[in-house]
Amino acid sequence: MVALYLLWDPEVRALYPGYSDDCAEAALRSFVRRDLTMLRQVAGSRLEDNHKRATHLIVGYGQSRDAIARIKVRNQTFLVIRDIPAMKTAIRDLLIEVMRIRAEGDYAGARQLFITYGLFFDKALRDEIVVRAQSLSIPQHYAFLLPEVVPRELVGGIARDAVLRYVNDFDSQMLQKY
Numbered sequence: 001m002v003a004l005y006l007l008w009d010p011e012v013r014a015l016y017p018g019y020s021d022d023c024a025e026a027a028l029r030s031f032v033r034r035d036l037t038m039l040r041q042v043a044g045s046r047l048e049d050n051h052k053r054a055t056h057l058i059v060g061y062g063q064s065r066d067a068i069a070r071i072k073v074r075n076q077t078f079l080v081i082r083d084i085p086a087m088k089t090a091i092r093d094l095l096i097e098v099m100r101i102r103a104e105g106d107y108a109g110a111r112q113l114f115i116t117y118g119l120f121f122d123k124a125l126r127d128e129i130v131v132r133a134q135s136l137s138i139p140q141h142y143a144f145l146l147p148e149v150v151p152r153e154l155v156g157g158i159a160r161d162a163v164l165r166y167v168n169d170f171d172s173q174m175l176q177k178y
Contacts, residue, residue: 001058001098004028004091025084032068032079035059039126040133041140046119057118058094064117065090076132077125145173 006012007024038052047053059079062068067086071078081087101109133140147166151159167173 001054001091001095004031004058005088005095008088025081028084028087029081031055032059032062032081036077036079036125036129037133039121039129040138042121042126045123047121053114053118056121057114058091060117061094062087062090065093077128143170145170 004027007027008021013019035055038055042048042052047056059068062081063070063079065086067081067083067090069080069082071080097109097113100106101113145167147164149162150165151162153159153161
């Protein structure tokens with residue numbers, strides 16, 4: 001939530017000169033889409049994983065503030081950010097509420113927030129997403145190997161060029177120290 005809030009922070013953005021409003025909006029839209037795609041991994045009637053709950057909480061809160069709309073196109077449901085400024089405001093307001101809950105130790109407030117926005121989901125929507133993923137043969141879980149970026153041609157300690165080295169061993173990639 002803090003990262004989403006800071007997408008438009010001028011001091012953070014000054015650290016990344018090529019970063020634009022388009023990048024911030026794309027990151028936020030990707031986050032909202034993730035709420036739908038994660039549903040295909042959920043069995044049962046409620047979210048049990050904390051990360052999934054947190055994503056669903058933010059998206060649900062955005063929907064309650066009319067910043068996110070659920071639309072149907074050719075019998076397929078999508079979540080669309082209706083209003084970027086309203087979504088930024090919703091994230092800010094939710095962050096303020098979460099910080100208040102933490103500062104005051106308000107367990108009842110946290111419970112109510114998650115029951116309202118983060119714990120339960122529309123089972124019919126989940127079933128639709130599962131069918132859509134199956135029709136595209138998208139696996140439920142996956143892993144992939146990333147190439148290693150090896151700098152070359154260092155000039156004054158700055159890499160001017162790099163090559164990709166492909167690793168074919170998942171275990172050694174996961175155990176590599178960075």
